[in-house]
Amino acid sequence: MIDLTQNRRAFLGLAGTALLTACAPRTPSDVFSQTSPEGTTESFTPVEGYGTIVDNGYTLPAVPPQYLQWPNRRQVVYYEGSAVPGDIEIDPYAKFLYYVMDNGTAWRYPIAVGRAGLSLKSTTVIRRKKEWPGWQPTRNMLRTQPDVYGPFAGGVPGGLASPLGARALYLYRGGKDSYYRIHGTNDLGSIGNSGSAGCIRLFNHDIIDLYDRVSVPTTVKIRSQEESLRIVGPEFSPRGVELPPKIVSPESIYGATDIALDQ
Template structure:
């Protein structure tokens, strides 16, 4: 893998974790039309380096998780959604933030079982920094061995499965309980998992968070459209990973900082 910037073609990519994945904030970079890195190419590896967000610190994303196409990139947008909206391709494992000039910021994602059930149109009506998390009744019922130890919730902070930021998806004015969020499980990006919704590297959800206004429309690409737009070499992409089961002590012990967040 090199850091050479190449102009993309139009066909150019919640498992729980008990480790204290540290997180941080960087404002969305300005797009310089004369800079190939911000105009047509990957964010440099340095964009996934150590960052600080208040009392939290984010370690670098290991290089093995940033292999093409697992890095934030400005690309030609092959879809049909309007500017300042989001399109999610759960099959090719990409999220697009659409710009108004035929391009989009493309983020690699992981898609959990819940995320695969996401269909059609939703709207982001709420967003939070360092959100807390609590499993739903359906999660507790369907996978008690995974979610049971966390029934009382995980406070916002270092070990929250929602990572550094979360965008909350609504339908008809009601919370859909689907989320676009960060993750501490970096190896899941580009793959599917049994847990979670739509997950990004913490670095990427921080970047996306700064771009998103309230409300923002979100469209979920169909499997047929994913294959039509990206082709069989890109869609489907990734493998299904098993859930990572951790002890509640490792989660709650890691969230002393930020425990004042009441959670979700």
């Protein structure tokens, strides 16, 4: 099981911190301000690897620390699943995605899992990936929750407002698009939880990191509930709560706006 001893947990934390420093995009170390839903202003120092990112002309704001409480941040862990190096394994119950490396470890990313993601049971293959993808609600979304998705029936172009976030990995089954996606999200509070819509979501900072590691094709394995409980234990499996669907405006994310710096 993951993190069986304090020494092991300490190793994982140190390894994750060291590799975050080595691999993460360089971000400012300034103190940032955020406005809470109640209208109060709070200051914070960004967590390493989760500061402001300028990417393709868009500025992603730093992720506030309250969303990054352990284990809700990417780190290197011992890998105890059955996927081979270079593959991805998703644990929809513990809300983790693993990118498996060849030294017995894996990058572990916290995820949110929508109802569509929970129905993803079989192995799929990443055959396409896209930066700053656009998004359009499915007919089922429009039919079952028109109040949430109706205003977006015409689609949302790629950018900070897109519910697919900064990157998307497209999962195929038998050579055909499965319509499942691994993608970024603006809904920071969803990470570590389940939602009634969406597939497999990561912090935008994490999907950018994962995107650069993943090649095409990459096999994606789904961990069963029995495997999840055996490997990570009852401390993490299951993890999180089910949240109602919502579309998060970029303007509500601590001042983020759909600004292209070179325009």
